[in-house]
Every structure is written in C-alpha cells, then in structure tokens.
Amino acid sequence: MALRAVLKSSAGALLESCLKARSCGSASLSGPRAGCVAGVFAALPPVRQYARGAKTVKKTVPQSQLSDLPPTMLKMDYSAVPLAQTTDDVVKRLLSLELGCHTDKLKLKTEQLIAKVQRDENDHSSVEVRVAILTARIRNYQEHLQKHPKDKANKRRMLMAIDRRKKHLKNLRLVHYEAFERVCEQLGITYTFPPEYYRWATRRWLAKKAFCIKVFKEVQKQKAEKRLQMKQSVASKETEAAKAQ
Template identity: 30%
Template sequence: MFARCTKHFSTVKVSFSTSVLERTFHSTFPTLKRIPREIKKKNLAKKLAILEEEKENRPDPIAGVPTEFTRSLLRPSDVYKTATDLTLPQYNNYLIDESDAEIVFKKLPEKMCENSEPNEVKDKQLEYESEKVKILKSMVGLHNANSQSIMKHNIRKAIEEFARFPNDTGSAEVQAAIWTVRILNLHEHLQKNHKDKHNYRNLRTLVHKRQGMLKYLKRESLERYYNCLKKLGLDNKIIEGEIVI
C-alpha cells in the first residue's frame, strides 16, 4: 500500500516539474517576440498618418473647393467697386437680365428719337435720352442694393445653372445650389463677425439641410449626385460623414 502511494506521488511530482520546465522554456528567442508588436505599432502610426493627410486635404465642409460656379457668384465687396470703376462689369438689380437691359437702355431711347426732325432736334433728343439712360442705369445698378439683393441675384444664377427643365426651382440639385449660395453668404459674413451667434446657428442648419438633400439625391441618382458635387466643390466623405462646425 505504501509502495503504491509513493509511486503515485512520485509520478505527480515528475509531471508537475516537467510542466513547469515546459512553461519556462520557449523555442522563440525573447527579442523576436517584440517584432509583431513593433509591426503593429508601425501599422497604427501609418494609418493615423493617412487619416491626418486625408483630413488636411479634405475640402471645407462649409465652403468646399472653389469651382466655376462658386467663383461666378457675386460678392458685395466686388459689386460695390463697380460704382466708382466703370471699366468693371456692371450688374442690374430687380432681376433685370441682358435682354431687358437691351430693350430699356438701347432700343427704347432710339425708338423715342425716330420721329424727331430736323437732325439738330434729333441730336438734342438723343443726348437727352442718353442722360436719362445714365440716371436709370445708376438707379437700377446692383451697387446701390444691399447684400440681400446681391444674394437674390446669385440665387437666380444658381437656378439657371442647376435647373433640369424650364422654371425648375424644386429639384434636389437646385435646392442644394440655393442653400450653397446662402451658406457661402453667411460664411463670408461670419468671417468678419465672429460674435454673431444667431447666424452661426443658421449656418449649421443650412449645412445640415444641404447634406440631407444631397443624401436624398444620392439615393435617387448617383450620376446626378456626383455631377452636383463636382459643380458645388463638395466631397462625398463630407456628405456621408459627420459635419462639425
């Protein structure tokens, strides 16, 4: 009986000692254990560097990248220069387009002087009509308007640029373009007036409205969606991701 017990305890002792030795002994060299950890650290650092680079190169979620459309929009500072510098392009208020200006400022004065005789009277009449045209041009010039009128001029340009059919004011592209005009107007205002908290809230509201409209457009048509983004200077990651203002 005693012999059996001693034999049993001796086997347990041997097995325990061998398991301890197996745990302490490893075929991998200690320095080789660090290599996977170092590789993991390098990969994480590389991913963070790529994310930072993408973040730096990502367009502004508010203004985006300047495009042909956004550069064509009128700024109040540029419009007010036309009052003193007549060499700059002149713009008309009250939604007077080029065809209306052609009729009012050129054809109508000539029509008024058609029946004037003799030539001396006609020359005086033309001079008189040209003076009236100068006064009228000054009165309806956009440089005499406020910033809201300039924004309305830009909204009309956005509708003309993005409309899918005549008199289209409700399609997703047109709505996104109109909100972009308002966003750029508020963004420029807030750069000069940092304490205008009320308009900060309005800016955030407009940006998120535009984001929701463009997400809807993406569900409707990918082709229209990417064409709209290209014209507005926006990026798909901005629309799909979280916007922080």
C-alpha cells in the first residue's frame, strides 16, 4: 500500500511538471529554441513552409500578318457584290471580317500580296504570283508554330513551302533579275544564297580543317618574313649604290 501511494504521488508530480513546462514553453517561446522546466522540453510548434509563387514571364507575342486588315472590310466572296455595299449595318457586319474566320482573312491577305507583284490584272499563274502565295502560306505556318511548336506536320509543310519558294526565286533571279528584285522588295523577302556544297561536320573533318588553317597561317607568316627580308636587301643595295656614286 505504501509503495502504491509513493508511485501515485510521483506520477502526479511528473504530470504537473509536464503541464507546467508545456504552458511555460507555449507562453515564452519566441526563438528557435523551446524553454525547458525541470528537465522536460516543450514541443516546438509545427513550422509551415509555403511554396513561393512562380514568377510569370510575359511572352512577347509577335505581330501577325493579318493585323493590318481592318475588321470592317468585306470578305473576299462579297467584296465584288454591289448589293453588299448598300445593305444595312447588321448585314455588313455579318459579311465583314469582324465575324469572319481565319481562312477568310488569309484569303484577303494572299490577294493583297498577289496584287503587289502580279504583272497585270489577269495574271494568276506567273512565278511572281506563286511566290506571293507561298509567302502568305509560309508566314501563316510560322505564326501557327510559334503558338504550337510541337506541331511537326505543319512544320514539315512549312519547310516544303520554303524550299518551293527558294526554287521559284532562284529561277526568277536567273531569268528576270529586275522582277526578282521587285518581288523581294515588295514582299519583304531576304534572299540568301545556298551553299556550294553540303558536308557533314564530323570530328575528323573539323580537326583536319583546324590543322589546315594552322598550316595556312604559318605559311603566310613565312612568306611575309621573306618579303620583308627581300625589301630590306633591296633597300640596302640601293643605299650602297647611292654611297658608291
């Protein structure tokens, strides 16, 4: 009986000391360490680390080739209809580009580019017209790929159109150079000359090329030294001849 009473009294004292330590630690906890009373440490409160918000990077949207088309312009199918010009505003809005799709706008842009380079009003199949059509198509593919860079099918179509336009421009440059310059100026095309030959840049080829360049520079250096020696010898001979006279 005496042992039970001693154990109960010691357990009660330990429980009271724990409660006091907890209350003391929660009241006086201000730093990274917790207070301790009678050898009992107070538990640290849970630390919540919230994730920082990701920085939003503003993407620069390139200007579209269709941005210069006014929304009040009529669609291509209704621009030549005289009745469409005299209708009320609601019908004009339905027939205009404001409610038109992307295909209607692309048709009008293609017609504008064709009008810049065509030879006459009835010209619809010359090399200049084909270059204008391919230019509008290529720019449309480029704008699409900037928004959807993983679209491999349209990327392949764009590369095929670029190769076809290069072939037309090359033939036009050889046959009619003035028309070639006018087409490049009107459509804003920068023509780059293709390389003379294509070669895979292997490690062996790069090492050989670097070695050849090094040898060429060394040979040029030796030639320059020989020229300098010859000039000095000629100058010394001229001075000796002048002294002899």
